Amino acid sequence: MTDTIAAAPAVPTPVPTPVPPAGSEAGTEQDARWLTAAVDLATRNVAEGGGPFGAVVVVDGRVVGTGQNRVTRDLDPTAHAEVQAIRDACRALGTFSLAGATMYTSCEPCPLCLAATLWARVDRVVFAADRHDAARAGFDDSAFYALFAQDRATWSMPVVAHRVDGADAPMRAWLDLTERVRY
Numbered sequence: 001m002t003d004t005i006a007a008a009p010a011v012p013t014p015v016p017t018p019v020p021p022a023g024s025e026a027g028t029e030q031d032a033r034w035l036t037a038a039v040d041l042a043t044r045n046v047a048e049g050g051g052p053f054g055a056v057v058v059v060d061g062r063v064v065g066t067g068q069n070r071v072t073r074d075l076d077p078t079a080h081a082e083v084q085a086i087r088d089a090c091r092a093l094g095t096f097s098l099a100g101a102t103m104y105t106s107c108e109p110c111p112l113c114l115a116a117t118l119w120a121r122v123d124r125v126v127f128a129a130d131r132h133d134a135a136r137a138g139f140d141d142s143a144f145y146a147l148f149a150q151d152r153a154t155w156s157m158p159v160v161a162h163r164v165d166g167a168d169a170p171m172r173a174w175l176d177l178t179e180r181v182r183y
């Protein structure tokens with residue numbers, strides 16, 4: 001048996017983890033038109049004292065809701081443009097489901113807004129600027145995405161699970177309700 005010392009394999013130059021692709025599909029010219037409307041809402045909102053975010057909800061080529069960031073004006077940290085647009089669209093359509101709709105937003109939805117669009121059952125989301133543009137402007141979208149990717153035990157905001165007696169009572173009450181409205 002012969003000992004051989006293999007030449008150390010060349011250490012590949014570390015490749016930085018690529019930023020995931022911004023979207024899962026390419027936008028269309030029609031998308032560009034609605035995005036421009038969302039961007040205009042966002043820019044106008046800055047002039048009116050709001051945050052630099054705007055969104056429009058479109059169903060069958062028609063705007064059914066619009067939103068601008070109203071966090072500071074309305075003293076509402078959840079008044080993000082997409083949330084506002086969802087509320088506006090749902091009020092206009094008299095529904096809590098936006099199935100069949102597309103959300104056009106001036107900037108990549110933050111985790112709150114992405115979850116809100118999922119809850120609203122929106123079909124598709126199209127955005128213009130991204131989380132990195134938002135970060136450069138001082139917003140935490142990118143930081144929150146990074147946080148969600150981390151173990152919760154490392155968060156500066158403790159999230160405490162404490163299963164008190166009756167913790168499952170609301171869910172049992174819901175399941176016992178024969179005429180519950182599913183959403």
Ligand SMILES: [Zn+2]
Pocket residue numbers: 080081082109110111112113114
């Ligand atoms: Zn948001």
